[in-house]
Amino acid sequence: DAKTTQPPSMDCAEGRAANLPCNHSTISGNEYVYWYRQIHSQGPQYIIHGLKNNETNEMASLIITEDRKSSTLILPHATLRDTAVYYCIVRFYGNNRLAFGKGNQVVVIP
Amino acid sequence: ETGVTQTPRHLVMGMTNKKSLKCEQHLGHNAMYWYKQSAKKPLELMFVYSLEERVENNSVPSRFSPECPNSSHLFLHLHTLQPEDSALYLCASSQNSHNSPLHFGNGTRLTVT
Numbered sequence: 001d002a003k004t005t006q007p008p009s010m011d012c013a014e015g016r017a018a019n020l021p022c023n024h025s026t027i028s029g030n031e032y033v034y035w036y037r038q039i040h041s042q043g044p045q046y047i048i049h050g051l052k053n054n055e056t057n058e059m060a061s062l063i064i065t066e067d068r069k070s071s072t073l074i075l076p077h078a079t080l081r082d083t084a085v086y087y088c089i090v091r092f093y094g095n096n097r098l099a100f101g102k103g104n105q106v107v108v109i110p
Numbered sequence: 111e112t113g114v115t116q117t118p119r120h121l122v123m124g125m126t127n128k129k130s131l132k133c134e135q136h137l138g139h140n141a142m143y144w145y146k147q148s149a150k151k152p153l154e155l156m157f158v159y160s161l162e163e164r165v166e167n168n169s170v171p172s173r174f175s176p177e178c179p180n181s182s183h184l185f186l187h188l189h190t191l192q193p194e195d196s197a198l199y200l201c202a203s204s205q206n207s208h209n210s211p212l213h214f215g216n217g218t219r220l221t222v223t
Binding site: 032034041042043044045046049091093094096097098099100101102103 | 114141143152153155158160165166198200202204206209211212213214215216217219
C-alpha cells in the first residue's frame with residue numbers, strides 16, 4: 001500500500017472548519033484514501049473514504065486532488081470532541097489490510 | 111456503542127498466566143481482525159480472519175493464539191506473555207468485500223507484570 005504523509009500535530013479553533021492535509025504521492029489507480037480518528041483510550045473510528053471523487057457524509061468531507069496525490073479532510077465545524085489523532089490511510093482495492101501510520105494529533109482549542 | 115464489543119476492557123496478568131480476550135461484532139460482518147497498539151507506536155495488524163479462516167498472520171509470536179469459532183466472535187488466547195506485550199489490543203470487523211471499512215471496538219488494555 002502507498003505511504004501517506006501527515007503533519008504530526010495541528011491546532012484548530014472551535015467552531016471553525018478544520019482542514020487536515022495528507023500527501024500520498026505514490027498512490028496507484030486502484031488504491032482508496034481512508035480517514036480514521038482515534039480519541040484517547042478508544043478504538044479508531046471510521047470517518048470517510050474515497051477514490052477520486054470528493055465525498056461527504058455526516059461527519060466530514062473528503063477532497064481529493066485531481067492527480068490524487070494529496071487529499072484534505074474537512075471537519076465543517078470543529079468541536080472540542082473532535083480532538084483526536086487523525087489517520088490518513090491508503091488502501092489497495094480488495095485488500096483486507098488497513099495499515100496505520102503515526103497520524104496527526106489534532107487539538108481543537110476553545 | 112460501536113457495534114464491536116471487546117471484553118474485558120482492562121486486564122492485568124502475570125507472565126505465567128493464561129487468559130483470553132473476547133471480541134463480538136453485531137454488524138453482520140464476515141471478516142475480523144486483531145491489532146496491537148503499543149505506547150507511542152502505530153497500530154500493528156496481528157491476525158486477519160475471513161469467513162472464519164485465518165488469512166493473515168503477521169509474524170506474531172506463538173504465545174498469542176487467535177480463534178474464530180463463527181463470524182461474530184473472535185478470541186485471542188494469551189499464555190506466557192512478556193512485559194513488552196503490554197498494550198492496547200483492538201478488534202475490528204468488516205464485510206469481506208472490496209473496500210468495506212473496518213469498524214473497531216474500544217480495545218482491551220493489557221498489562222503484563
